[in-house]
Each structure stands twice: as structure tokens, then as C-alpha cells.
Amino acid sequence: MSKWYDERQSVNKEKFTQNMGKSLLAKLNKIYQPDARIDMRFRGNDLTFLTNELGEPVQLFIGKRNKEGNISGDRYSRRIKKRVQGKITESHWDNKGKTD
DSSP, X not given: OOOHHHHHHXXXXXXXXXXXXXXXXXXXXXXXXXXXXXXXXXXXXXXXXXXXXXXXXXXXEEEEEOTTSOEEEEXXXXXXXXXXXXXXXXXXXXXXXXXX
């Protein structure tokens, strides 16, 4: 029997995958400039993500950009669980709520 927190994590992962799709996940699995803020548009939504010291996206803001450049929408945080030879083998994105 699985524990309730294991089930919750898999539901969050499935929800993110269903909402965003594989093409967005493919963009988020690429390596970018380390410790950077990347702004782009994707399928009618504005995206901003922050990268860690290795250039892997770890924070994602998705929604509509306002005049100040901030995103009003949802915020996601990436949890990296396992690495093998410098590559991520297991991670998931958690929805951290709405942003203004």
C-alpha cells in the first residue's frame, strides 16, 4: 500500500503534465544559461523561469505578463530528486499557487 504523500506527488505531476503538455516539459528539460531569468511566450501564455547554477529551470511562472514585466498566473517549483552523471533522472513540478 502506498503512502498518501506519494499519491499526492504523482497527482501533482500528472496534473502539470496534462495541463502543460509534453512540448512545454521538453522546453523545461533543456539546459539554459546558469542563474538566469528566461522570458518567452508559449502557446498564448507568457513564461518566465529561473535557472539554478547548472542552468536547469527550477521555478516557472506561467500566465499573462503585466506592464511591469511580472506574470499574473500560476507558479511552479521543480523538485529534483535524482541525478546520474550530471543529468536529471527524476524530478517533478509542484504547483505553488497563484501569483499577482
